[in-house]
Amino acid sequence: MLQLYTHYRSVSAHRVRIALNIKGVSYKSIFLDVGNAPAERLTYLNLNPQGLIPALVVDENLLITQSSAILEYLEERYPERPLLPEGIELRARIRSFAQIAVADTHPLNNLRTLRYLRDEMKLDYEQRSRWFVHWLHKAFAPMESILAGTDHDGAYCFGDRASLADVCLVPQVSLAERYGVDLSSYPCLRRVYRSCLTMAAFQAAAPETQADHAAAAR
Ligand SMILES: N[C@@H](CCC(=O)N[C@@H](CS)C(=O)NCC(=O)O)C(=O)O
Structure with a gap:
């Protein structure tokens, strides 16, 4: 296994x-x-x-x-x-969207980055929070406009099934929610997030349903 x-x-x-x-x-x-x-x-x-x-x-x-x-x-x-559809054009768009989260956002808000800001750059909590929120919005704003630009009203980022785009978006939104980031400007992202969370595959992967989360809460 x-x-x-x-x-x-x-x-x-x-x-x-x-x-x-x-x-x-x-x-x-x-x-x-x-x-x-x-x-x-x-x-x-x-x-x-x-x-x-x-x-x-x-x-x-x-x-x-x-x-x-x-x-x-x-x-x-x-x-x-599959997490990617048949057509290579749509596959390319999905990969581009996913990379906003994976390549351009996550490394900036990773634990070791935030710890470096704290320990080496001596930024206080408030400054580190501003950094964290800034880079999340730098991701979510273009992601929202990409979805809105396609007249998006669907349950998933692209097409009628969850794809790599949703796989990469949902953890980023979940993180933002955990830290109370204001997501009111992102109706498409919130709609996708909510509908993904109705799927068992997303529920079973959520941070709060992991056994180590339960152990940490004890
Ligand atoms: N690009 C890597 C990033 C992996 C990564 O940074 N993981 C984080 C958790 S999300 C980690 O292990 N952080 C520990 C640390 O920053 O010291 C990937 O996509 O797998």
Whole structure:
């Protein structure tokens, strides 16, 4: 069975959990709080020299790091419930949309970035919050206008089924919600988020339904 190094707060792991669930692929979670468990992190570095979550253990010969690489692997390995549609034009648009979250937003608001701002740049909580919210809006505003520009009134970002775009959008919105970011200017994003959350695949991947979330709350 596949094994996923995951943490409930990890936006990148959240993407992979959604994709695994949509594809109906069983996996075992290995919960790892890389930011707050120095001993476990040291051991994990032997597997993944970047020390970041997620990583997917396929077998003793293959451990895949980087959520985009994992998502591509899953798409190729389990094509039956695709995250990308047939047409290459729409596939390109979906990938572009997804990269706004994956490539341009997440690295700026990642734990190690925020810790660097705190520990090395000596920014206080208020300054770090401004940074965090600023970069979220820099993602959500263009994402909203891309969807609005297509006269969007659907349940998903593109087309009539959840795609890679939704897989990458939902964890970013979930993070913003957790931090109380005002999302009122993004009706299309909120509509997609709400409808994705009615799907079991998204519910089972949500941070608050993970076993390590429950353990952390105890
Ligand atoms: N580009 C990587 C980013 C992975 C990443 O930054 N993961 C975060 C959790 S979402 C992490 O492990 N952070 C720990 C840290 O920043 O020290 C991916 O998409 O997998």
